[in-house]
Amino acid sequence: MIRPGSEAELAEAIRDADGPLSLRGGGTRGPLPDGTPITTSGLTGIVLHDPAALTLVVRAGTPVDEIDEVLRGANQRLAFEPMDHRGVLGTTGTPTIGGVVAANVSGPRRVLVGAARDHLLGLRFVDGEGTVVKNGGRVMKNVTGYDLARLVAGSRGALGAITEVALKVLPGTETCASLVARGLDDAAAVRAMSAALGTPYEVTGAAHDPQAAGGARTVLRIEGFAPSVAYRARALAEVLKPHGDWQIEDDREAVRADWRGIRDAAPFHGSTGDLWRVSVRPSEAAGLAARADAAQVFYDWGGGLVWLRTGEGDDLRARLGRHDGHATLVRAAPETHERLHTLQPEPLALQKLTRGLRDKFDPRGILAA
Amino acid sequence: MQMPSPDARIMARKAQVVARLEQALGARGVIHDPAETRAYECDALTAYRCPPLCVVLPGSTEEVSAALRICHEEGVPVVPRGSGTSLAGGALPTADSVILGVSRMNRVLETDTMDRIIKVQTGRTNLSVTGAVEELGFFYAPDPSSQLACAIAGNIAMNSGGAHCLKYGVTTNNLLGVTMVQMDGTVVEIGGAHMDAGGLDLLGVICGSEGQLGVVTEATLRILPKPEGALPVMLGYDSAEAAGACVADIIEAGVLPVAIEYMDRPCIRACEAFAKAGYPDCEALLIVEVEGSAEEINHQLETILKIARDHDPVEIRAAQDADEAARIWLGRKSAFGAMGQINDYMCLDGTIPVSALPEVLRRIGELSDQYGLGVANVFHAGDGNMHPLILFDANKDGDLEKCEEMGADILRLCVEVGGCLTGEHGVGVEKRDLMSVQFDPVDLEAQMKVKDVFDPKWLLNPAKVFPLAASESRRA
Numbered sequence: 001m002i003r004p005g006s007e008a009e010l011a012e013a014i015r016d017a018d019g020p021l022s023l024r025g026g027g028t029r030g031p032l033p034d035g036t037p038i039t040t041s042g043l044t045g046i047v048l049h050d051p052a053a054l055t056l057v058v059r060a061g062t063p064v065d066e067i068d069e070v071l072r073g074a075n076q077r078l079a080f081e082p083m084d085h086r087g088v089l090g091t092t093g094t095p096t097i098g099g100v101v102a103a104n105v106s107g108p109r110r111v112l113v114g115a116a117r118d119h120l121l122g123l124r125f126v127d128g129e130g131t132v133v134k135n136g137g138r139v140m141k142n143v144t145g146y147d148l149a150r151l152v153a154g155s156r157g158a159l160g161a162i163t164e165v166a167l168k169v170l171p172g173t174e175t176c177a178s179l180v181a182r183g184l185d186d187a188a189a190v191r192a193m194s195a196a197l198g199t200p201y202e203v204t205g206a207a208h209d210p211q212a213a214g215g216a217r218t219v220l221r222i223e224g225f226a227p228s229v230a231y232r233a234r235a236l237a238e239v240l241k242p243h244g245d246w247q248i249e250d251d252r253e254a255v256r257a258d259w260r261g262i263r264d265a266a267p268f269h270g271s272t273g274d275l276w277r278v279s280v281r282p283s284e285a286a287g288l289a290a291r292a293d294a295a296q297v298f299y300d301w302g303g304g305l306v307w308l309r310t311g312e313g314d315d316l317r318a319r320l321g322r323h324d325g326h327a328t329l330v331r332a333a334p335e336t337h338e339r340l341h342t343l344q345p346e347p348l349a350l351q352k353l354t355r356g357l358r359d360k361f362d363p364r365g366i367l368a369a
Numbered sequence: 370m371q372m373p374s375p376d377a378r379i380m381a382r383k384a385q386v387v388a389r390l391e392q393a394l395g396a397r398g399v400i401h402d403p404a405e406t407r408a409y410e411c412d413a414l415t416a417y418r419c420p421p422l423c424v425v426l427p428g429s430t431e432e433v434s435a436a437l438r439i440c441h442e443e444g445v446p447v448v449p450r451g452s453g454t455s456l457a458g459g460a461l462p463t464a465d466s467v468i469l470g471v472s473r474m475n476r477v478l479e480t481d482t483m484d485r486i487i488k489v490q491t492g493r494t495n496l497s498v499t500g501a502v503e504e505l506g507f508f509y510a511p512d513p514s515s516q517l518a519c520a521i522a523g524n525i526a527m528n529s530g531g532a533h534c535l536k537y538g539v540t541t542n543n544l545l546g547v548t549m550v551q552m553d554g555t556v557v558e559i560g561g562a563h564m565d566a567g568g569l570d571l572l573g574v575i576c577g578s579e580g581q582l583g584v585v586t587e588a589t590l591r592i593l594p595k596p597e598g599a600l601p602v603m604l605g606y607d608s609a610e611a612a613g614a615c616v617a618d619i620i621e622a623g624v625l626p627v628a629i630e631y632m633d634r635p636c637i638r639a640c641e642a643f644a645k646a647g648y649p650d651c652e653a654l655l656i657v658e659v660e661g662s663a664e665e666i667n668h669q670l671e672t673i674l675k676i677a678r679d680h681d682p683v684e685i686r687a688a689q690d691a692d693e694a695a696r697i698w699l700g701r702k703s704a705f706g707a708m709g710q711i712n713d714y715m716c717l718d719g720t721i722p723v724s725a726l727p728e729v730l731r732r733i734g735e736l737s738d739q740y741g742l743g744v745a746n747v748f749h750a751g752d753g754n755m756h757p758l759i760l761f762d763a764n765k766d767g768d769l770e771k772c773e774e775m776g777a778d779i780l781r782l783c784v785e786v787g788g789c790l791t792g793e794h795g796v797g798v799e800k801r802d803l804m805s806v807q808f809d810p811v812d813l814e815a816q817m818k819v820k821d822v823f824d825p826k827w828l829l830n831p832a833k834v835f836p837l838a839a840s841e842s843r844r845a
Contacts, residue, residue, distance in 0.1 A: 052617030053723040053753065075623055110564065117570060118542045133815040134808075139720040140752035141539065141792035143528045143577050144800070144807055145834065146816040150541065150573025158569070171623035194483040198506070200594045200661075228665045235662075281484045281562040304564045326567035344567050349557045354569050356822035361815075 002038040007124065007132060007163040013038060014161065015130025020368040023157040025061060025099030028084070028091045031337045033368035040098045043163055046070060048138065055121065055138050057166045060098025067097055071169055079170040080116050081107035087269040089331055098162045104154030107263035108205035108221070111197065111301045117153045119168045125152050125160040128362025138166040151357070158369035159361040173223040176204075177233045178255045181218045181244035186210055186286040189218040190303035192243035194282055196220050197302045199239055201232040206302035207262045218244070221259055265307055267298050268331075275331035276316050278306040281324050291320055315340055370417060370458075370798055373832050373844065375465035379445055380422065386443050386467070387423050393435040398473075400424040409468045412453040412460040413515075414799055416769065421448065421462035428473045430548055430556060430586040437584065438554030440467055446828050447552070449580035451523025452494065454515040456716060457797025459527060459579050459833060469584060471522045477501045478587065486545060486562045488589045491522035495529075498590065507592040510537035513793065514705070525585050528577030530793035535751035536627045536660075537593070539793065541576040546589035549575060549582075552824040562589055574819055579795055580830045582823040596660040599627065601697045602670055604677045605651040605684035609633070612653035613726040615680045616750045619657065620723075624672050629751035630656040630701050633730065636708070636745035636758070637700070643707030646700035649684040655750065656701055704747045705758075712743070712760040715772050719783030720792035723753045732782055733757055740775040742768075754792035755783070781806050796834045804836055813839050 002021075004010035014021065020035030027039065041061040048057040051074040058067060064082060071077050082105040084095055099105075101123065106115040113119075122136025135148035152159050184192060186208065193206035205221035222232045229250075237246045249255055261267075268275055273295055280288050282303030289297045289306055294316075296309035310316050313336050317327050326344035329337060346354065358365075379386075387401045400406055401423035411418040422445070427433045440447050446466040453460050462468050474490035475497075481487075482505050489498060495516040498509040512531035513519055519529070525547065530539040537543070546560030559575070560566035575582050606612040616629055632640065632654045641648045648654055659669040670687055677685055688694040700707075708714050721729050730746065737744045743760040757779055761772040780790045780800065784807045790800045804813060813835055820827065820843075827843045 050722060050724055051621050054620060055722065074621070104565070104570070114538065114542050115565060117573060118538060127815065131811050131815075134812055135815070137720075137787070137789045137807075139722055139754075139788050139792070141530050141534060141720050141749070141754040142789045143530075143539075143793055143795050144789040144791050145796065145804060145813070146819055147528070147541065147574050147577045148815060148819070150570050151819070153573070154570045171620070171625055174623070191483070194485075197485065198482055198594050200597045225665075225668060227668055228661065231662060231664055279563045279565045279567065281481075281486075283481065283483045301564060324561045325563035328567070346568050347558070349555055350559065350568065350571070353557070353571060353822060357569060357819065360818040360822055 002036065003042045005042045007043065007126065010040065010043065010161060010163060011126045011130045011132050014126050014128065017366050020366050022368060023161055025096035025102065026063070026094040028086050028089070028093045028095045029099055029103055030089055030091060031334060031342060035368045040161055040163065041096055047164065049074070051076060054140070054169050055166065056169050057138055057164065058097055059164050060162045061096050064095045064097055064100060072172065075172040076169045077172050078119070078167065079109055079113045080119055081109050081263055082116060083107050084264050087264045087266060088275055097165060101153045101165050102155065102157055102162055108207060108259060108300055111206060111304065112202060112204045113170070117150050120149050120153050121166040121168055123149045123152060123162055123166065124164040125162045127160040128364060128367045133160070136166065140168055156369045157367055158358055160367065174225045175229050175252050176221060176223040176255050177229050177248055177250040178258060179220040179233060179237055179240070179246045179248055181246050183215050184208070184218050184244055185216070186289055186299070188243065189216065190282055190285050190299065192218060192240060193220065193302040195243055196236060196240060199236060201236045203236070205259055205262065208299040209267055210297055211267070219258065221255070262300060265298065268296065268307065268309055271296065271309060273309045274312055274314060274329065274336060276308045276310065276327050277330050278308060278320070278327045279325045280304065280306055284323055288320060288323055292316060293319060312336070317344060371837060372419065372463055372798070373837065375463050379465040382443065383422055386445055389439045390423065390425055390436055393439060394425055394427055394432050398426050398428065398432065400426070409450065409462060412455040412458060414456055414458040414461070414797065417458055417461055417798065419462055419464055421466050421468045422464065424468040424470060426470050426473050430550060433469065433550045433584055433586050434554045434556055436469060437550055437552055441553045441826070441828060444826070444828070446831050448830050449522070449526065449584045451492070451520030451526065452518050454519040455523065455527065455795065455797055457791070457795040457799040459795050459797040461798055463832065471520065471584070471586065474586060480505070481562065482507060484562050485592050486589050487592050488587060489521060491525065491585050491588050492520050495519050495521060495524055502592050506595050508595050509590055509592055510543055511540050521588055522585055525576055525588060526578065526580045527795040530754065532628045532630065532749060534749070535629065536625055541573060543591045544572060544576055544588060545591055547572060547575060547585045548587035549585045551583045552826065552829045560589065579797065579834050581820050581834060582829070597662045598666060599658055599660045600666050600670070600688045601656050601658040601694050602673060602685070602687040603697045604655040604657065604682050605649040606653045606680065607651055607683055609653050609730045610727045611680045612655055615655065615677055616723060618676045619673055620751070622672055622676060624659070624669050626657045626659050626751060628656070628658045629749070631746070631748050631750040632701065632704065633746040635743060636704055636747045639707045639711055639745060640700035640704050643710060644700045644703045646696055648700050651683045656697055701747070708745055708758050713763040714758040714760050715776055717755065717757045717759070717776050717779055718791045718794040719780050719788055720752070720754045721783050721786050721788035723750065725786040725788070726750070729755070729782060729786060733779055736775055736778055740771055742772060742775055753788065777803055798833055801834060802836050810839070817843060
């Protein structure tokens with residue numbers, strides 16, 4: 001394993017590479033490509049935390065836990081609450097912020113505040129030729145030049161190795177509460193979640209577990225200052241009456257633990273079979289899940305994200321057919337990843353653009369991703 | 370500011386190019402009479418003007434594709450144009466270029482409150498997107514101050530912001546999908562009504578690419594439920610330091626206002642003379658707006674007012690109702706008009722880390738003395754996006770040049786303290802030659818590689834964004 005201790009060393013290692021590199025942060029998210037293993041986990045440390053500007057600049061290999069702790073000390077947080085993949089993948093290791101940005105990993109709050117890429121202010125990366133490039137900056141509004149930062153975020157290392165990221169952070173929340181309904185079928189649950197997300201009460205999470213212990217469970221989250229949370233929870237329960245019977249749960253620690261589980265796709269921990277993550281328009285989610293004929297289904301993002309557990313090696317995409325969205329293979333044997341592709345194949349015109357960009361940033365084709 | 374000299378060979382073929390475009394779009398879709406093309410000689414950066422070879426106004430994605438394919442074959446540069454409200458010269462033509470305007474394409478294609486999206490043709494104006502969903506209780510969040518006139522096409526090209534970005538983000542955070550036509554006529558669909566695009570984040574790099582990667586003809590946008598209510602509070606201070614510290618403390622206290630606006634004394638005086646909003650005569654004025662139910666607003670305002678008092682304000686005024694709220698906003702919203710009435714001015718758009726605010730204001734004051742030109746500051750304090758207005762006399766020889774030099778110095782200062790050249794207006798031609806202040810040659814090279822992929826012949830809006838010397842070998 002190559003483990004550079006600085007950006008310059010990483011650039012040198014990439015420049016000197018004579019074959020494919022298998023780039024990773026903490027290695028918790030898989031699948032890892034073939035090639036000489038190289039990690040950014042040696043690039044650690046917070047470069048700048050400016051609480052009054054809601055800004056954090058941090059080296060890519062810094063563990064997410066360490067960032068959470070520093071932010072908590074200033075009553076701040078990464079609002080996009082990145083998922084920890086270790087539970088569903090059975091991986092060990094330490095999730096890093098570089099890995100989070102490289103895979104654009106976002107949790108339940110994505111539905112209100114946006115994805116990891118929406119909180120990205122800038123980054124530095126080393127391209128496939130070993131050139132260090134910076135883009136964006138550390139300020140919240142910046143349209144100076146092309147937004148390469150967002151292009152590189154979510155590229156899973158295909159365009160380069162991220163060495164440093166600047167992120168917008170948000171104030172922490174004083175408290176939270178959940179509204180829970182039992183026994184809704186999938187279509188009714190998605191309609192209820194859409195109705196909730198269409199209110200001004202700032203629902204920061206909307207998930208539905210059809211196979212929860214004790215029957216289908218739909219859960220909505222509200223966060224903020226205590227009086228505001230109490231007011232919005234009551235108001236929301238009132239508005240949602242036509243969509244079922246809603247109980248308010250306001251034990252802060254229990255609610256937080258519940259949403260950590262939703263963030264990490266806990267219903268699939270310890271399960272067997274392949275795991276897919278489908279991005280879909282919420283109004284098509286229930287129909288899509290029915291077509292999937294899956295062993296287990298779980299909805300997050302108000303139905304915008306559908307987790308599906310299928311038999312090993314099943315071609316889920318073939319069963320789903322065409323829809324407004326795409327399916328990502330999260331957990332499967334290496335040969336299934338190889339055969340079905342981790343990411344959904346794109347239309348030809350987009351493939352051509354993707355190929356063109358990869359050729360420009362990695363002309364030797366050593367950044368296997 | 371230099372533009373590349375027009376290609377005489379292209380201008381000599383004007384009749385042929387026009388004929389082919391008319392054949393594809395009909396005579397109604399092509400403007401080539403010099404008396405009429407003059408209307409497209411500039412955008413809102415009126416200091417620079419040049420009528421184009423001709424103008425095409427397609428009515429559909431197919432017509433955009435046909436027009437671009439013809440220009441691609443003919444080797445004619447194309448300058449895409451939304452409503453022409455760019456303050457950076459993003460839609461400035463050259464004499465050998467075709468302006469492609471999307472203004473005829475302004476229909477709403479779909480609204481869906483369950484998926485919280487609206488799909489529009491991009492000639493539609495920003496404000497009329499909100500207009501289309503307002504009765505359903507929703508709005509489109511990015512709100513550039515030109516929102517009555519500016520088009521979604523231009524918003525996407527410039528990644529436009531507005532006063533409420535602190536909470537709702539800018540265009541890129543509210544854009545879910547596009548239909549885009551590449552220079553060779555290829556139509557691509559990226560993203561859609563679902564939340565995340567698959568594969569590389571092409572949407573991310575297209576947004577803010579200033580019309581250099583393709584012409585976006587349709588866009589799927591995120592819409593949000595309207596808040597229950599909103600109220601502003603006005604805070605007056607006798608120093609920039611006190612106002613800056615107040616902003617920092619509000620944010621550190623965990624309150625996230627939807628907007629924090631800042632005006633300095635020259636700006637306050639001009640606004641007061643113009644709009645009579647009842648502003649105090651002080652060094653720094655903040656307008657802080659919060660949203661929610663009446664109870665929630667009160668709770669947030671209590672926190673804000675407590676912090677505000679700790680910094681020794683000269684005046685505090687909290688709005689109790691919509692009328693008072695409108696009066697507080699009145700001066701700020703008429704700031705640019707007020708300044709325009711007393712002077713010619715140049716509006717800058719740099720962003721700085723909020724913590725650098727007092728230092729930057731002090732040094733802008735020093736530059737003002739050094740150049741002998743007045744400056745009024747009005748800006749979005751929550752996100753550090755500054756709009757210094759440099760006052761000059763357009764009729765006085767050399768004043769514009771002096772003003773441009775001072776503007777460049779202020780933008781260099783923004784970069785020096787950790788900020789950037791432009792927060793929401795874009796680079797265009799205006800800041801093109803300052804890009805090397807913020808970026809090293811390898812950084813610019815990486816950006817230009819993206820254009821190489823989308824537009825290998827560099828025909829789309831070619832003389833913008835990158836310093837001419839840096840892009841010369843590609844444009845040749």
